[in-house]
Amino acid sequence: MKSPVHLNALRAFEASARHQSFAKAAAELHVTPAAVGQLVRGLEEWLGMPLFVRNAGGRTRLVATGDALRALPEIRAGFDRLSAGLERLQEGAAGGVLTVTVSPAFATKWLLPRFERFQAACPDTDVRLEIHARPMDFAAQRVDIGVRYGAGAWPGLVADKLMDEEMYPVCAPALLHQEPPLRTPGDLGRVALIHDLSMDGHADFPTWETWLRQAGATGVAAARGLKINNSAAVLQAAIEGRGVALARSVMARDDLAAGRILRLFPEIGGTRALAYYAVYRPESASQPRLAAFRDWLLQEAALQHAGARRR
The missing domain is CATH 3.40.190.10 (Periplasmic binding protein-like II)
Structure with missing residues (x-):
């Protein structure tokens, strides 16, 4: 058997199925609709089976076949694994940026007044601070670590308690x-x-x-x-x-x-009330920059707790 088709064909298929449109898939992938259609047809030829029902009942949207729909979750999981692998390769790159997400109030009242101490402890780590009122999707938006307020359970994330x-x-x-x-x-x-x-x-x-x-x-x-x-x-x-x-x-x-x-x-x-947690994806836990920031957060939280007890 020949080697598998190029990843671009799989990406074109996945995007076309998700958008139900070659044109919308092309806009996402920054190519022409014709190029997307050609990639999908090439994949169909290699498989020896159709992936979409075309012109069925006058439909204007692409409709994936049953076999295609069953395969999509595995293909998407594969792309996620590839992205995670690339992130691992980038972990040791010099000048890498740590992306941190927190709420506006937490940034103003707690994190920013203490941030100079992190910069002094880790001068080689650049931080991109994403301040949002609503929780961000760590995988989709490439967030490394954040601080969330709640009961301590968020699907797909490790949660280390910082402060009650x-x-x-x-x-x-x-x-x-x-x-x-x-x-x-x-x-x-x-x-x-x-x-x-x-x-x-x-x-x-x-x-x-x-x-x-x-x-x-x-x-x-x-x-x-x-x-x-x-x-x-x-x-x-x-x-x-x-x-x-x-x-x-x-x-x-x-x-x-x-x-x-x-x-x-x-x-x-x-x-x-509720509590504050440092949260991150389990597959990113070993990233040195992330671990350094998490440990600093825990240290600052412990210092605050000790100061409160002395009062």
């Missing part, structure tokens, strides 16, 4: 000492509440209603106030005296240490 988190009320110093002062949780009925909607819809993410119930506060309208879908902006609103925010402890740490905000009612305790 709790939530508690904070406000600007001037607001705390206004007249009459905020002495008990029930006094929160006199000020605007600032709500963090960054995890809106997640059942395990605490809300003002959760905290007020824990504090035993009655007569406070938990749903009213200012609602913001970014945790960094929630803290900024509190710093500016817009009201009392239910803050995430990891995000609020530096602002508390600097005195820009104060924690209210610390004797009540915080409400346990």
Whole structure:
């Protein structure tokens, strides 16, 4: 038997089946539709069987045959393996870039203020920081490592816990000492509440209603106030005296240490929230740049935990 057909023919077949169109496959592969059609026909000739039902019932879209549909998952898995192999070859290349994804709030309030320490520890590692509010597809978008907030389970990713988190009320110093002062949780009925909607819809993410119930506060309208879908902006609103925010402890740490905000009612305790995890694909775990960044994240998280315990 002759050697297998060129990979370009398999790519043309896979793209044509996915798009159900030679023209759309051609646009993706940056060739002409005629070239795609020729590659597919060559593959069909080599196999001795059709891969698409053409002009059936006046269809304008390509329809893959049953045999073709059954083969597609294996072909796509093969391309994924090839991509992973190429990434392995690039791991040791000089000047390689580590792609890191985090949320906007985590970047602003935690990662960027500490990033200089990573650069000092690993001066030869260049980092491309992808800041997105929604989780990225690590394989499709070639992400090496990221930090996610949640319960610790994401399909296809290893998750190493960095930090637990709790939530508690904070406000600007001037607001705390206004007249009459905020002495008990029930006094929160006199000020605007600032709500963090960054995890809106997640059942395990605490809300003002959760905290007020824990504090035993009655007569406070938990749903009213200012609602913001970014945790960094929630803290900024509190710093500016817009009201009392239910803050995430990891995000609020530096602002508390600097005195820009104060924690209210610390004797009540915080409400346990979700946690932060370093996440990456298992096949990338041995990549030296990734391992160095993951270890640095774990070290910084341990330092923060130790500092919190000393206080």
